[in-house]
Amino acid sequence: MSNSSAAVSRAASSIAVEVEKVSKIYPGGVEALNDMTIQFPKGELTSLLGPSGCGKTTLLKIIAGLLPATSGRVTVNGVEVTGPGEERAFVFQDFALMPWATVLRNAAFGLELRGVAKSERHAIAEKYIEAVGLKGCEKLYPHELSGGMRQRVGLARALAVDAEVLLMDEPFSAVDEQTRRKFQEDLLDVIKHEGKTFIFVTHSIEEAVYVSHSIALLLPRPSRVSEIIRPDIDRDISPDAIRRDPVYLDIVERIWKGLRTYVE
Amino acid sequence: MKLFGIKIPMMASLIFWAILWEIAGQLDVSILLPPFSSIIMRMVEIIPTQTFFKAFLITAECFLLGTGIAIVLGIPIGVLMGRSIVADRMLLPWVNMFLSAPLTALVPVLMTLFGFGMKTIILTTVLFAIWIIVLDARAGVKNITPSLVDMAKSFQASHWQAFTKIYVWAALPEILAGIRLGCIRSVKGVIIGQLLVSVVGFGRLFELYSANFLMEHMWALLFFLFFFAFLIAEGLGVLERRFEYYAAARH
Numbered sequence: 001m002s003n004s005s006a007a008v009s010r011a012a013s014s015i016a017v018e019v020e021k022v023s024k025i026y027p028g029g030v031e032a033l034n035d036m037t038i039q040f041p042k043g044e045l046t047s048l049l050g051p052s053g054c055g056k057t058t059l060l061k062i063i064a065g066l067l068p069a070t071s072g073r074v075t076v077n078g079v080e081v082t083g084p085g086e087e088r089a090f091v092f093q094d095f096a097l098m099p100w101a102t103v104l105r106n107a108a109f110g111l112e113l114r115g116v117a118k119s120e121r122h123a124i125a126e127k128y129i130e131a132v133g134l135k136g137c138e139k140l141y142p143h144e145l146s147g148g149m150r151q152r153v154g155l156a157r158a159l160a161v162d163a164e165v166l167l168m169d170e171p172f173s174a175v176d177e178q179t180r181r182k183f184q185e186d187l188l189d190v191i192k193h194e195g196k197t198f199i200f201v202t203h204s205i206e207e208a209v210y211v212s213h214s215i216a217l218l219l220p221r222p223s224r225v226s227e228i229i230r231p232d233i234d235r236d237i238s239p240d241a242i243r244r245d246p247v248y249l250d251i252v253e254r255i256w257k258g259l260r261t262y263v264e
Numbered sequence: 265m266k267l268f269g270i271k272i273p274m275m276a277s278l279i280f281w282a283i284l285w286e287i288a289g290q291l292d293v294s295i296l297l298p299p300f301s302s303i304i305m306r307m308v309e310i311i312p313t314q315t316f317f318k319a320f321l322i323t324a325e326c327f328l329l330g331t332g333i334a335i336v337l338g339i340p341i342g343v344l345m346g347r348s349i350v351a352d353r354m355l356l357p358w359v360n361m362f363l364s365a366p367l368t369a370l371v372p373v374l375m376t377l378f379g380f381g382m383k384t385i386i387l388t389t390v391l392f393a394i395w396i397i398v399l400d401a402r403a404g405v406k407n408i409t410p411s412l413v414d415m416a417k418s419f420q421a422s423h424w425q426a427f428t429k430i431y432v433w434a435a436l437p438e439i440l441a442g443i444r445l446g447c448i449r450s451v452k453g454v455i456i457g458q459l460l461v462s463v464v465g466f467g468r469l470f471e472l473y474s475a476n477f478l479m480e481h482m483w484a485l486l487f488f489l490f491f492f493a494f495l496i497a498e499g500l501g502v503l504e505r506r507f508e509y510y511a512a513a514r515h
Binding site: 064066085089092094095109 | 411412417418419421425429430
């Protein structure tokens with residue numbers, strides 16, 4: 001490899017996902033996104049935070065390749081997105097597990113679709129089932145699990161395909177509050193160990209501040225990125241200490257002030 | 265059910281009607297109504313015969329082939345209609361028309377095209393069964409949680425993978441209901457086809473019995489068919505209930 005191309009790849013390497021002037025108009029004329037430009041740094045968790053109707057889920061689905069953009073372009077590692085790809089994996093708000101399949105088969109399903117041999121994909125899935133804290137549940141069916149456990153399966157499935165970018169669409173919104181807190185703490189561990197890029201849609205300010213390296217504050221009508229906030233919190237202190245950290249509380253307060261005008 | 269404080273078992277009404285039938289038969293009310301007991305005797309007599317067995321084999325073959333074709337064609341067509349708006353627009357009017365059309369009237373047309381044989385009977389069976397299977401598979405696929413479809417897409421499932429690994433399973437409760445209803449219609453199709461073709465299988469027997477006023481034989485054959493259709497419907501009902509938890513668990 002020549003020096004110049006190495007330099008180019010190093011320059012590009014800090015940004016995993018780039019959204020350039022993306023607009024989305026749904027059939028029927030509803031404008032969900034208007035000329036949105038935003039960058040997602042590699043190896044970090046970036047939250048898309050905003051009131052409902054700001055187009056955050058739409059943006060996530062466009063990045064995933066599940067929805068076509070009306071105009072503009074999305075690139076992942078410099079390659080333009082034209083549809084779903086191996087380097088991205090999606091975690092769904094309602095888990096999207098197959099009720100007729102066991103936890104093990106659900107977690108291995110991304111690999112199954114890619115034609116990975118059964119013993120190999122089961123070994124990989126077992127590893128991630130353990131990593132998300134569900135060891136021993138491999139033979140259970142989704143309806144035998146609580147909401148929080150189901151979403152852990154969804155996360156294990158997304159991790160198992162070893163995608164560089166994980167797209168999470170309000171993953172904890174269908175999970176009760178206690179489970180949610182525990183899940184957020186575990187997510188911080190996963191982020192630390194997996195070294196992947198996470199794009200995380202949420203409408204919870206506390207959640208965004210707690211789990212994110214940076215928060216993109218999205219505002220509606222017209223939808224735009226109003227601000228990018230980097231919570232400067234020391235992640236090595238205990239989860240309870242983070243939640244009592246003045247920096248954490250200040251940022252939550254600041255974001256709420258920015259958003260409250262949009263909440264009737 | 266309770267009558268005068270005595271608990272009456274479920275099948276008791278059948279016994280009541282059988283006794284009434286027997287009395288009417290013994291009183292010689294009509295030549296069309298032989299005593300119930302002699303019909304049963306006749307059943308015991310004709311069911312083990314070669315002729316009956318052959319007719320049964322032909323009927324079973326037509327039924328199984330016809331239903332099989334209806335299932336194998338009906339499910340993919342239904343799934344396609346559930347997934348593709350274009351296919352749905354193109355096919356739905358036809359499916360709805362055939363579902364309610366008096367298909368019996370079509371059998372003579374089929375006879376002129378395919379002759380007086382098994383082909384016509386099998387085709388009649390398919391025509392009776394397929395439409396409800398298509399419609400139920402379509403309804404099942406339309407009910408799939410959208411995120412499950414997105415999930416398959418996001419992991420880059422091919423159309424074939426999505427069909428065999430997601431759509432068919434997610435729509436299984438509706439598909440099974442469609443198959444059960446399709447089988448009930450198949451029984452009708454196979455009998456009506458045979459009656460109209462009337463040179464093979466039970467159709468030939470019916471023709472033979474009625475032409476010679478063998479009312480006991482006729483009733484014996486009818487009872488046998490009724491019982492058989494009932495068994496098929498009940499058997500599929502049991503199978504369907506075993507999968508019912510899907511319907512509750514998938515949303």
